[in-house]
Amino acid sequence: MDELSGWVLVVWESFNAVGVLAFALSGALLATQKRMDLVGMAGLAVVTATGGGMARDVLIGATPAAALTDWWMLAVALVGALLVFLLHRWMSRLDTPVLVFDAIGLGIFVVDGASKAMQYDVGPVGAAFVGMLTGIGGGVLRDVLANDVPAVFRRESRLYLLPALIGSSMVAAAVSLGIGSWWLMVLIAVLVCALRIASELLHWRLPAVKTEAIDIIGR
Amino acid sequence: MDELSGWVLVVWESFNAVGVLAFALSGALLATQKRMDLVGMAGLAVVTATGGGMARDVLIGATPAAALTDWWMLAVALVGALLVFLLHRWMSRLDTPVLVFDAIGLGIFVVDGASKAMQYDVGPVGAAFVGMLTGIGGGVLRDVLANDVPAVFRRESRLYLLPALIGSSMVAAAVSLGIGSWWLMVLIAVLVCALRIASELLHWRLPAVKTEAIDIIGR
Amino acid sequence: MDELSGWVLVVWESFNAVGVLAFALSGALLATQKRMDLVGMAGLAVVTATGGGMARDVLIGATPAAALTDWWMLAVALVGALLVFLLHRWMSRLDTPVLVFDAIGLGIFVVDGASKAMQYDVGPVGAAFVGMLTGIGGGVLRDVLANDVPAVFRRESRLYLLPALIGSSMVAAAVSLGIGSWWLMVLIAVLVCALRIASELLHWRLPAVKTEAIDIIGR
Numbered sequence: 001m002d003e004l005s006g007w008v009l010v011v012w013e014s015f016n017a018v019g020v021l022a023f024a025l026s027g028a029l030l031a032t033q034k035r036m037d038l039v040g041m042a043g044l045a046v047v048t049a050t051g052g053g054m055a056r057d058v059l060i061g062a063t064p065a066a067a068l069t070d071w072w073m074l075a076v077a078l079v080g081a082l083l084v085f086l087l088h089r090w091m092s093r094l095d096t097p098v099l100v101f102d103a104i105g106l107g108i109f110v111v112d113g114a115s116k117a118m119q120y121d122v123g124p125v126g127a128a129f130v131g132m133l134t135g136i137g138g139g140v141l142r143d144v145l146a147n148d149v150p151a152v153f154r155r156e157s158r159l160y161l162l163p164a165l166i167g168s169s170m171v172a173a174a175v176s177l178g179i180g181s182w183w184l185m186v187l188i189a190v191l192v193c194a195l196r197i198a199s200e201l202l203h204w205r206l207p208a209v210k211t212e213a214i215d216i217i218g219r
Numbered sequence: 220m221d222e223l224s225g226w227v228l229v230v231w232e233s234f235n236a237v238g239v240l241a242f243a244l245s246g247a248l249l250a251t252q253k254r255m256d257l258v259g260m261a262g263l264a265v266v267t268a269t270g271g272g273m274a275r276d277v278l279i280g281a282t283p284a285a286a287l288t289d290w291w292m293l294a295v296a297l298v299g300a301l302l303v304f305l306l307h308r309w310m311s312r313l314d315t316p317v318l319v320f321d322a323i324g325l326g327i328f329v330v331d332g333a334s335k336a337m338q339y340d341v342g343p344v345g346a347a348f349v350g351m352l353t354g355i356g357g358g359v360l361r362d363v364l365a366n367d368v369p370a371v372f373r374r375e376s377r378l379y380l381l382p383a384l385i386g387s388s389m390v391a392a393a394v395s396l397g398i399g400s401w402w403l404m405v406l407i408a409v410l411v412c413a414l415r416i417a418s419e420l421l422h423w424r425l426p427a428v429k430t431e432a433i434d435i436i437g438r
Numbered sequence: 439m440d441e442l443s444g445w446v447l448v449v450w451e452s453f454n455a456v457g458v459l460a461f462a463l464s465g466a467l468l469a470t471q472k473r474m475d476l477v478g479m480a481g482l483a484v485v486t487a488t489g490g491g492m493a494r495d496v497l498i499g500a501t502p503a504a505a506l507t508d509w510w511m512l513a514v515a516l517v518g519a520l521l522v523f524l525l526h527r528w529m530s531r532l533d534t535p536v537l538v539f540d541a542i543g544l545g546i547f548v549v550d551g552a553s554k555a556m557q558y559d560v561g562p563v564g565a566a567f568v569g570m571l572t573g574i575g576g577g578v579l580r581d582v583l584a585n586d587v588p589a590v591f592r593r594e595s596r597l598y599l600l601p602a603l604i605g606s607s608m609v610a611a612a613v614s615l616g617i618g619s620w621w622l623m624v625l626i627a628v629l630v631c632a633l634r635i636a637s638e639l640l641h642w643r644l645p646a647v648k649t650e651a652i653d654i655i656g657r
Contacts, residue, residue, distance in 0.1 A: 031591065037646040039599045040591030054497060059273060061282025063499025068555075068564030075563075088647050117287075125294075126287030140364070145578070147587045149366045153250065153259030161258045208256040209307050278492060280501025336506075344513075345506030359583070368585045372469065372478030380477045427475040428526050 008182060012108070019105020020073050024049040024080025025091075025098055027142045031081075032088055034146045038081075044142050045081035049073060052137030056113050056130050060120040103196040107189035110135040110164045114171035115185065124172040131168025135192075136161050155208045159199035162206070167192035227401060231327065238324020239292050243268040243299025244310075244317055246361045250300075251307055253365045257300075263361055264300035265293060271356030275332050275349050279339040322415040326408035329354040329383045333390035334404065343391040350387025354411075355380050374427045378418035381425070386411035446620060450546065457543020458511050462487040462518025463529075463536055465580045469519075470526055472584045476519075482580055483519035484512060490575030494551050494568050498558040541634040545627035548573040548602045552609035553623065562610040569606025573630075574599050593646045597637035600644070605630035 027048030031041040050067035057065040067073050084091060091098075113134025117127035139160075140150040152160045170188050174180045198204070246267030250260040269286035276284040286292050303310060310317075332353025336346035358379075359369040371379045389407045393399040417423070465486030469479040488505035495503040505511050522529060529536075551572025555565035577598075578588040590598045608626045612618045636642070 032647040034587060034591075035593050035646070036587070036591045037593045037595065037644040039595075039644055040588075040593070041647070043588075043591050043599070058277050058496050059282065059284045059287060061280075061499075063282075063497065063501075064555075064558055064560045064564065065497045068497060068560040068567060071561060071563035071567075074567060085645075085647060117283075120283055122283045122287040123290060125290035126283065129287060129290075129293060144363060144582060145588060145591070147366065147585065149253060149255070150259075150262075150364060153253075153255045153262050153364070155254050155256045155259070157256065157258075161262070206256040206258055207304075208254070209251040209260070209304060277496050278501065278503045278506060280499075282501075336502075339502055341502045341506040342509060344509035345502065348506060348509075348512060363582060366585065368472060368474070369478075369481075369583060372472075372474045372481050372583070374473050374475045374478070376475065376477075380481070425475040425477055426523075427473070428470040428479070428523060 008186070012186070015104050016108045016112070017072070017076055018101050019108050020049045020076045021080050022098055022101030022105050023138050024077040025084060025094075026102060026139070027077075028081040028084035029088075029091060030142060030146050030148075032084065038085060041085060042078055042081040044145060045084075046074060046077045047145060048138040048142040049077035049080070050138065051141035052109055052113070052134045052139075055137040055141075056116065056134040059133070060117050060122055060130060062116065062120060099200060100197065103193045106135045106160075106164060106196055107167065107191075107193035110167045110192050111171055111185050111189045114168040115175065115180070118172060118175045118180075124169075124176045127172040127175070128165065128169040131171055132161065132165040135164035135168070155205075157205070159204050159206070160196065163192045163195035163199065166195065227405070231405070234323050235327045235331070236291070236295055237320050238327050239268045239295045240299050241317055241320030241324050242357050243296040244303060244313075245321060245358070246296075247300040247303035248307075248310060249361060249365050249367075251303065257304060260304055261297055261300040263364060264303075265296045266364060267357040267361040268292060268296035268299070269357065270360035271328055271332070271353045271358075274356040274360075275335065275353040278352070279336050279341055279349060281335065281339060318419060319416065322412045325354045325379075325383060325415055326386065326410075326412035329386045329411050330390055330404050330408045333387040334394065334399070337391060337394045337399075343395045346391040346394070347384065347388040350390055351380065351384040354383035354387070374424075376424070378423050378425070379415065382411045382414035382418065385414065446624070450624070453542050454546045454550070455510070455514055456539050457546050458487045458514045459518050460536055460539030460543050461576050462515040463522060463532075464540060464577070465515075466519040466522035467526075467529060468580060468584050468586075470522065476523060479523055480516055480519040482583060483522075484515045485583060486576040486580040487511060487515035487518065488576065489579035490547055490551070490572045490577075493575040493579075494554065494572040497571070498555050498560055498568060500554065500558060537638060538635065541631040544573045544598075544602060544634055545605065545629075545631035548605045548630050549609055549623050549627045552606040553613065553618070556610060556613045556618075562614045565610040565613070566603065566607040569609055570599065570603040573602035573606070593643075595643070597642050597644065598634065601630045601633035601637065604633065 024045035027044035028041040031044040050073050053067050054065045057063060110131045114127050114131025117130035122130060136152050139152060143150040151157050167188050174184055243264035246263035247260040250263040269292050272286050273284045276282060329350045333346050333350025336349035341349060355371050358371060362369040370376050386407050393403055462483035465482035466479040469482040488511050491505050492503045495501060548569045552565050552569025555568035574590050577590060581588040589595050605626050612622055
């Protein structure tokens with residue numbers, strides 16, 4: 001997203017911070033459900049907000065990871081944990097805003113992740129994978145640390161990984177074709193965000209295997 | 220395995236793809252047992268098939284990770300997930316072939332992993348560790364994401380990590396001694412595969428501590 | 439810690455090895471509680487002893503990871519697993535020594551981790567995060583592989599992450615200010631160790647959210 005400049009960049013980064021905060025809130029809220037202490041809330045908030053970006057940077061070789069050098073992410077994530085600690089009684093009224101903020105974060109993380117991966121010579125397929133991982137990685141780590149099956153994999157979940165994958169594939173294709181202008185990137189982020197919110201409102205779900213599957217030898 | 224050429228390389232890569240497919244099948248099958256949707260099946264298939272190689276590349280610094288640039292692995296893994304989705308009713312009849320394919324994959328992943336690590340100056344002990352991890356890492360990640368204790372660590376499991384470690388140690392020793400010819404590598408892969416299958420057929424198990432152990436202070 | 443020399447370095451490295459052994463013991467002990475076999479004991483011992491350092495090296499880009507090249511860590515961790523396998527009946531009498539050794543390891547890992555991160559241009563905030571992660575990462579991985587919520591996040595846990603974070607922040611601040619002499623590093627390690635032991639003896643705990651928190655939409 002180097003080509004962004006002026007007020008577009010300011011708006012983009014502001015929404016990025018809103019996304020980091022929303023991811024952190026979902027981490028801290030899960031920590032309270034899992035009966036963790038303040039350290040657990042801060043830990044899950046940081047992991048959810050920065051885990052996807054860390055996985056991206058480590059896999060493509062963009063080290064030190066951006067979350068370490070751009071330390072405002074750590075700060076925003078800790079603010080998220082503190083908000084949940086102080087205001088958890090009233091958080092349930094914030095369900096809809098948190099859902100919308102989380103969807104905004106997903107859109108921006110996915111577009112940023114796929115764009116960055118394209119700069120590290122992983123090819124369009126690899127970049128589509130990395131962009132998707134940037135969006136969902138933090139939530140997957142959050143659920144693993146909370147000892148849950150990742151929400152994105154669960155049968156009852158709405159679409160989450162798929163909007164991310166569609167967006168990151170579009171970014172990878174656009175950059176490959178040399179048409180990755182900043183307004184197209186913004187458009188793709190808006191699309192990911194819209195698909196995510198629509199999936200929740202319209203109760204979209206993916207099919208799953210119906211029968212209880214058989215045992216696997218060797219496990 | 221740079222020294223491989225001609226038909227040996229073709230056979231090696233074909234068996235490699237068979238191994239990737241078998242790993243992906245075990246991931247997708249576990250996803251159905253854990254009541255995941257199609258995204259969960261694809262996710263566990265990809266993680267099982269590519270997780271060991273990703274862990275190897277990240278630890279030795281061979282980034283971007285090969286699974287991102289060699290995107291045929293992602294494609295084969297997704298085919299595996301689709302096969303399980305369409306054919307899960309008949310998968311139980313494939314138990315023995317899947318076991319054999321998985322053992323072939325283990326042999327090739329371990330030899331490839333240890334060879335690659337030796338090129339990154341980690342020394343023979345580090346390379347033996349990395350080769351073993353390349354073989355078992357995908358399955359460990361699969362089980363963690365499915366919220367299970369890793370199968371390779373469980374008391375009732377047959378030998379899996381140990382054949383991998385024996386094979387990777389032999390590769391590391393052979394390369395250190397300058398006798399790492401391609402036919403020796405193939406021989407070691409066959410040995411790992413044979414040890415793995417024999418462990419299943421002959422019900423080999425490792426000893427475990429009998430009593431329920433004491434609590435640990437500070438946990 | 440380049441500025442250490444002579445007997446200070448010898449003492450430091452000896453205590454480091456004691457810390458690695460203590461971390462390995464906690465991994466192997468948890469493996470026996472989780473009904474794992476010998477491979478599981480060795481696996482959890484190695485992961486607990488080296489996981490924090492591996493996470494540090496991968497995030498800051500110091501690859502190949504030090505645990506691969508400094509293979510004495512792997513050897514000490516395997517000795518720890520073997521000790522638990524042979525002596526688990528008498529391990530309960532070692533609770534206090536293991537707690538003290540673990541605290542020594544925490545102090546040294548944290549100071550080493552933060553110092554190393556400062557050499558990789560991550561800035562003081564990133565270095566404080568990495569130093570803390572070096573100290574707690576192995577234990578977190580141990581608990582994830584054993585299918586537990588990480589002990590450091592649990593409500594009933596004593597202080598563990600906080601002494602680590604205080605120590606790593608002090609190291610990052612001292613190095614940033616150009617006053618990171620070896621005796622100050624030793625002093626900070628002693629402080630981390632003392633805070634950790636005091637937390638256990640004096641039953642220090644962190645506050646947690648009291649009510650069962652609400653559901654999060656979108657999970």
